[in-house]
Amino acid sequence: MYLKRSISSNLQTYRGLRFPHTNVDKRLHRYEVVVGIGGNVGDVRRRFEHLYVWLKRDKRVTLTRTSLILKNPPFGYEAQEDFFNSIIVLKTSMQPKQFLDYLMRVEKKFGRKRSFANAPRTLDLDIIFFDNRVIETKKLAIPHAHWTERESVVIPLAGLQR
Numbered sequence: 001m002y003l004k005r006s007i008s009s010n011l012q013t014y015r016g017l018r019f020p021h022t023n024v025d026k027r028l029h030r031y032e033v034v035v036g037i038g039g040n041v042g043d044v045r046r047r048f049e050h051l052y053v054w055l056k057r058d059k060r061v062t063l064t065r066t067s068l069i070l071k072n073p074p075f076g077y078e079a080q081e082d083f084f085n086s087i088i089v090l091k092t093s094m095q096p097k098q099f100l101d102y103l104m105r106v107e108k109k110f111g112r113k114r115s116f117a118n119a120p121r122t123l124d125l126d127i128i129f130f131d132n133r134v135i136e137t138k139k140l141a142i143p144h145a146h147w148t149e150r151e152s153v154v155i156p157l158a159g160l161q162r
Contacts, residue, residue, distance in 0.1 A: 067156035076118030
């Protein structure tokens with residue numbers, strides 16, 4: 001069950017049992033990573049719940065916080081359904097490149113198929129921040145490019161439970 005609240009005519013937030021949520025876990029990992037999650041194919045909010053449970057069971061990461069869920073219109077390729085987006089904060093001991101590969105495997109596990117830029121997707125996982133690092137390679141940009149211009153990141157990030 002989610003509580004829905006409209007921010008504007010095309011933006012709604014959803015609050016549920018696990019979004020937003022703060023977790024206290026004793027496992028020690030070295031790095032804090034802020035990850036944007038999104039999707040617009042199928043029952044995305046339910047998929048977020050499954051992702052939450054899956055990450056809680058994975059010893060390579062510790063899920064520490066989640067934000068509310070934002071429903072927002074697509075950008076780039078606009079002839080598709082609205083997106084649901086949220087932010088999760090994880091702790092990990094993986095290095096950034098290794099963590100990116102890990103996230104790509106998680107996307108695939110949850111049915112992600114890559115067809116074209118900004119295509120509809122079951123699950124999209126983007127590293128927004130990785131500790132205080134700045135990385136600029138062909139495959140990885142940290143902080144995530146243009147994150148400050150995206151409502152899908154800024155609004156959930158502002159609502160993170162501290």
